[in-house]
Structure formats: structure tokens, C-alpha cells
Amino acid sequence: MRYFLYALIPLFLSAQERGIKLSQSAGPEKRIALVIGNAKYSSSPLRNPENDAIDMAKVLSNANFVVDAYTNLNQKEMKRAIRRFGEQLNSNCVALFYYAGHAAQVSGKNYLIPIDADIVKEEDVELESVDVARVLAEMEAARSRLNIVVLDACRDSPLPRTFRSTARGLAQMTAPVGTLIAYSTSPGSIASDGSGRNGLYTGKLLKYLGERGLRLEDVFKNVRTEVREESGGAQITWESNSIEGDFYFHDAIATIIPPAPKEPLPSSEKTQANKEFSLDDIESERVAGNRKLQAMKDAFEKVQDLLKDTTVSNSKKDLARQRFLGFFAEDLTWTNEDDAMRKLVSKNLDINFILVEGGTFQMGDIDGTSDAKPVHKVALKSFSVSATEITFEQYDSYCYAIGKEKPDDNGWGRSNRPVINMNWEDANGFCKWTSGITGTTIRLPYEAEWEYTARGGKKTHGNRFSGSNSIESVGWYKRNAGSQTHGVETKQPNELGIYDMTGNVWEWCQDYADPNYYRTSPSDNPHGPSTGNYRVLRGGGWINSDSYCTVGTRNGNSPDVRNQYCGFRVVQELQ
Helix, strand or coil: CCCCCCCCCCCCCCHHHCCEEECCCCCCCEEEEEEEECCCCCCCCCCCHHHHHHHHHHHHHHCCCEEEEEECCCHHHHHHHHHHHHHHCCCCEEEEEEEECCEEEECCEEEECCCCCCCCCCCHHHHHCEEHHHHHHHHHHHCCCEEEEEEECCCCCCCCCCCCCEECCCCCCCCCCCEEEEECCCCCCCCCCCCCCCCHHHHHHHHHHCCCCCEHHHHHHHHHHHHHHHCCCCCCCEEEECCCCEEECCCCCCCEECCCCCCCCCHHHCCHHHCCCCCCCHHHHHHHHHHHHHHHHHHHHHHHHHHHCCCCCHHHHHHHHHHHHHHCCCCCCCCCHHHHHHHHHCCCCCCCEEEECCEEEEECCCCCCHHHCCCEEEEECCEEEECCCCEHHHHHHHHHHHCCCCCCCCCCCCCCCECCCCCHHHHHHHHHHHHHHHCCCEECCCHHHHHHHHCCHHHCCCCCECCECCHHHHCECCCCCCCCCCCCCCCCCCCCCCCCCCECCEEEEEEECCCCHHHCCCCECCCCCCCCCCEEEECCCCCCCHHHCCCCCEEEECCCCCCCCEECCCEECCC
8 A cells, every 4th residue: 555644644545645746836946756665565574664755755845846755565556656757757857766665686687676576586576576777767768957866775685595696785876967876875785774763874864855055965975974873884875976066955046056068058049138030040950950860860770789789788788878868868859759769778668567477277268159169278387468558659669760650540649549550560570679679578478378367367256358247347348439449557457457458459469360279279388370361369449349358259360451450468478
């Protein structure tokens, strides 16, 4: 459960009120903060993160930050909170992210651990946790004036000591330009949870965040001195800093004081009062703008080639990303191409994968049509599947990256609606491209995986539709869709937290389609017929009646057909 307790806010809040935004009077620049404190883990619970988050929210509010504060979030809630945080940011704001709770580093990457994480083996960490890079990507995409990340998350790792790639504490991350990353202890070390109301680190940080006249760097220097002294040298705080200029949490005149320009501003940036109206420079500005865009495209191709090179280390790839994002931070206001390139370089496709634990189930529908019979037992290994159908926003990034024409949206809108007017071949191309930029295996789900997921996996309630026996609550179909698709996550999810497996759009699967396949299907991890002329479609769509949208209904079409009825979701194979 997430909640926030402060001042006159009631002690018990409704589900809609559990994330509370603290608004303050406007300052010289917009200040936005996200505060998360996770303590109530089923194993290795922590004493102070809830208090740390509550007190941090109060102090930041007093420093004119608009604060979203949460405690005890699961993975899905953490990802949504981070996404909402990113949506609030812009180029004229100070962004601050604070986290207190368990975290771990695996293979040099840092992961924040939600309270519902079920980590049995090392490979589970990436799937069950939240990568800190996700927060940095939101900040970089917004091009905030200043980014501050505070991680009081170096308590001893709750992960089994036998994990080969885990290490104590967190790994050091290089701060992108305009960013300060603060750790409660030095890389590879662990921090104290504290014996009082707050953790040792956060307690000292709260003290100095409230003092006036201190530069950002001075706050953390003072914290470091007191933490070192009080811990007897056992805990040394750490920062990675690439900020230019000075920032003050409390200052009556200015909050960010940029360094003095090294050369006079170009004439295009002088005040309107110092020049006469003219149209003479329009062409020269257009040419200069196109040069900037072309330079960014050339650099983008170089970075993409490096990211695809399997011989290049991850640290070098991360450095290349940071250098690109820092060098091309300027917003080119006449085009969206620069935004697309930044999103691709930062790997910010924002595909939320849900772990589907392997198991056995009865595949088919005894009350269905002949192609859904006979009902037969199937055993599957674990995999992860996208929580939603792939959206226009995600697919458009792919189109831009490879120079592919974007599919038509029928005038219904793009953004978070499922992509349509693409065929099986297009979906398969998206999977291959996404595999390349993420370094994982992304593909379409096999039909058995799709049905197992739609039924709710090991958590199934045996519903006729995915998540309910009432289609109205879980799916867009003929009677409620209004003859068009709708945004993903606008109906209730199924037992696994997965959306729209009933209705909205038919979903392509990896398998060839054969109405008689169930008669000869193997029982272990079936992958469909070896050949065929059609590919499987499942789930029904906005055009169909409810009988076509059940979890057992099968369909198929030619892989080269594009229409407004079909889309897809993807599977990520476990490493």
C-alpha cells in the first residue's frame, strides 16, 4: 500500500488519495520531487524508510518543491510513479528523486527493490526490481535544468550471497551533464538503517536541507562529515556530480546561478528591444537548424552502431549514451526527430514486462469451436510478457530508427493506443529491432504462452475472459468500443496485472495457424506447426462480439495483411 502522512492529511486514505502532491507557491523555477520509502518487505523489513520518506517530503515541500511522496510500493506502482514524475518535468525545472529502502547491484547495474519483489535467482533481479537508469532516462528525456538523485538505498542487500554477479552496496554511476547522484555510502559499501526515527544518512541530510545559504555541494559535504564522524569512519557518503553553476535549496534571490557566458550571446538571442524587426535571417536560421539536426543524426548513427556491437563493454555503451544526451540536449523546436533520437539512445521505450511463472494448464475450450478442441494439458517454462499491447508511441520510435513509414491511426489518435495497420512481418521486425537495442531476446508470444497468460497463469480464476467473467470490465469490444480502439490500461487487468488480452485489437502470435493443431500438439512448450500460410491471432478486438473475445477463441490471418483490427504484444525470454 502507498500512502503519505503529513500535517492535516487524514491518517487513512482512499486508493485514489494515497499519493499526495504537496503544492507550494511558485519559485524562480519549477521544482518537482518524487519521494519513495520502501520498508515493509516480507523478508528483511526495514525500520526507517517510511519515516525517511515522510520527513523528506516535508523538508522538500518547505523548499518550494512540488512533492509526490509514497511508501511501500510494489514494482508496478514504482514504475508508474516514476513515469508520472517524468511527465511533470520540463526544461525549466529542478528535478529531485529520493529513494530509501532495499537496493542491489547486479552486473554493475543498480536496482531498487519493490516490496513485492520475489527474487529467487539472480536473473529475477532485473525482472522483479526497478533499474535506477529508468529514473535518469526520464530526467534526460525532459532535459531538466538540474537533476538530483538521492539513494539512501545501500542497506545490506537482501539477495542470497550465492548470486555470482551481486555485490555489497550500489555500483557507482556516472552523472549525466547537469546531474548530481548522491549515495548514502561509497560504492560497494553498505549503510546504516539507523537506531532513531531516520536512517543515519537521511537524518543528517534532513538537517542540512533545511539550512539557508548552503550550496547544493555544501549540503552533501556537511552530511558526509557528520555521517563519517558518527559512524566512526565506517560509512562514507558519496556523490557523482556534473552540475555547472550553484544551486541553493533556500535562497531569497536566485536558485540556479549559471556560470558567466564565455563569449557574447549570438544576435538571435539578444533582447527584442535591441534589434529591429527583420525577415532577412529566416533562411540562415533554417539552414543552421538543419545543420544541427543533421549533425545529431550523424552522431545518432554512430552511437547506434556502437550499441549494437557485442564486443563493446556496457560501461562504454553507457558513456556513449550519456555523451550523446549531454551534447545534444538543446531542444529543436521545429521538429520531433531530436526527441525520438534521445528516447532511443536512452532506451526509454517504456515496455513494462510482467513475469509469468511457468506451470501447467488445460489449453483449449470445451464449449468453443472445433479448432479449440480437444482440451489438452500443456506445460510451459517461465517468461515475461508486455503488460500492454505495443502502442503507437513505442512503434513510432521503431519506425523512426529504421526509416520506416509510420502506420496510419485512422484518425483515432496515436500515443497510448495500440498500434494498428501493421502486419505480422512488421511486428516481427519490431521484435528483432528491440532485441538489438536492449540486448535481450524479444519476440511475439507463442499461442500457448498467450493463452496461459490470458487465463492468469498460476493465479487463474478460471474466467471466460481475461481477468473476469464480465467482458465490460476488462475489454473493449463491439458494444462498448464505439467502432475504434482505445488507450491501453483503460480497462481492468487480469490476475497477472496484464491488460487488454480481451478485446481492443487482435494480437499476432509467433505460431503458424492450423485449426487441427491441438490434436497433435506436444505437451511441453509447444511452438505451433513447422510450416503454414497463416499466423495465429488471439484475443478478439473492438470490432467483435463477446463470443470472439474469450480466452480460448482462436483465429489467424495471412502474415502480410495490414488492417485496423490487429496489433501485438511481445515476450521477453528469460536469460
